[in-house]
Amino acid sequence: DTAVSQTPKYLVTQMGNDKSIKCEQNLGHDTMYWYKQDSKKFLKIMFSYNNKELIINETVPNRFSPKSPDKAHLNLHINSLELGDSAVYFCASSLVRQGGYTFGSGTRLTVV
Amino acid sequence: GQQLNQSPQSMFIQEGEDVSMNCTSSSIFNTWLWYKQDPGEGPVLLIALYKAGELTSNGRLTAQFGITRKDSFLNISASIPSDVGIYFCAGPPTGTASKLTFGTGTRLQVTL
Numbered sequence: 055d056t057a058v059s060q061t062p063k064y065l066v067t068q069m070g071n072d073k074s075i076k077c078e079q080n081l082g083h084d085t086m087y088w089y090k091q092d093s094k095k096f097l098k099i100m101f102s103y104n105n106k107e108l109i110i111n112e113t114v115p116n117r118f119s120p121k122s123p124d125k126a127h128l129n130l131h132i133n134s135l136e137l138g139d140s141a142v143y144f145c146a147s148s149l150v151r152q153g154g155y156t157f158g159s160g161t162r163l164t165v166v
Numbered sequence: 167g168q169q170l171n172q173s174p175q176s177m178f179i180q181e182g183e184d185v186s187m188n189c190t191s192s193s194i195f196n197t198w199l200w201y202k203q204d205p206g207e208g209p210v211l212l213i214a215l216y217k218a219g220e221l222t223s224n225g226r227l228t229a230q231f232g233i234t235r236k237d238s239f240l241n242i243s244a245s246i247p248s249d250v251g252i253y254f255c256a257g258p259p260t261g262t263a264s265k266l267t268f269g270t271g272t273r274l275q276v277t278l
Contacts, residue, residue, distance in 0.1 A: 058208075089268075095252055097209070097268040110265050144208050154199065155266060157208030 057081050060145050060158035067135055068166055075130045075161045077145030085109075086128035087155065088120060089144040097144070103128055104150050135165045170255055170269035178275045185242040187272040189255030198238040199266070200229050201254045209254055209268075213240070245276050 058079045067073050079086065087110075088100040102110035103122040117133045128145060142162050146155040172189045179185060189198070197216055201209035213224050215231035215238060222229055226243045238255055255269040 095203075095271050095273075097254065099265055099267075102265060146208070154211045154214060155209075157210070159207050 058145055058147055058156050058158040060143075060161050062161060063159065064162050064164075066164045066166065069135055069137060071135050072131070072133045073135060073163070074132070075143055075145075075163075077128045077130070077158060079126055079145075079147040079156070081147055081156060083147035083149050083156070084125055085148050085150045086122065086125075087146040087148075088128065088130050089146060089157075091142040091144060091160070093141070101128075101130075132163075135163075137165050139163060140165045170257070170267055172253075172255055172269040172272050174272060175270070176273040176275070178277065179245055181245060181247060181276055181278050183245055185245055185249070185274060186239065187241075187253060187274075188237060188239045189269045190237045191257070192236070193259070194235040195238075195257040195259070196235070197257050198229070198231050199256045200227075200238070200240050201256060201268075203252045203254065203271075205251070212253075242274075245274075247276050247278065250274055250276050 060077050085104045087102045089097050090100055091097050099112055100114050101120045106122045119131045122128045142160045144160045145158040148155045170189055170191050199214050200212045202212050203209045213222050213229040218231055218235050219233050220231040228241045230239045252271045252273050254271050256266045
């Protein structure tokens with residue numbers, strides 16, 4: 055049983071396209087996150103949702119729009135993809151105020 | 167924003183050697199976490215530290231919460247090939263319990 059699952063694992067797309075990444079957790083956590091890992095492996099938070107409510111929105115272009123239909127799901131939609139969006143995107147979950155995040159295995163996005 | 171600097175940036179060691187790495191912050195943290203990321207996977211929590219001066223072990227791993235609360239250390243004893251990966255320190259900046267900031271990472275390579 056995968057605790058935090060992301061799909062797809064790999065995504066190759068052309069500039070200007072719109073794409074979505076899906077994330078689901080079965081841990082009963084109430085908070086979910088999206089992180090971006092760049093080519094230098096630096097991990098930076100993008101968004102955080104607690105009980106379907108957006109609580110963290112870092113300086114991310116508004117082409118990125120997260121959606122949380124319920125506590126167990128947090129999807130990321132990206133419009134008008136650019137070359138610089140190429141990265142690995144990680145979904146994670148936790149119980150609020152507990153430091154231990156559980157991460158998914160990542161989605162490697164390549165924009166060509 | 168918060169910056170967590172890790173050193174060394176990378177290490178090449180022989181199997182059986184002990185490893186030490188550290189993480190420093192420009193401000194105080196109340197929680198320190200150490201994660202490991204295997205190639206193609208998301209980070210996995212290794213050790214959590216909640217109190218200044220705390221020393222915690224997890225098998226061959228030992229981590230310490232620095233007295234100043236601005237640093238933390240991770241030691242790996244008798245390294246083995248599966249220790250290969252990137253090690254990240256992380257912590258929630260004061261007042262933001264629901265947002266983890268990650269360090270710059272230490273890449274560990276183990277040779278036989």
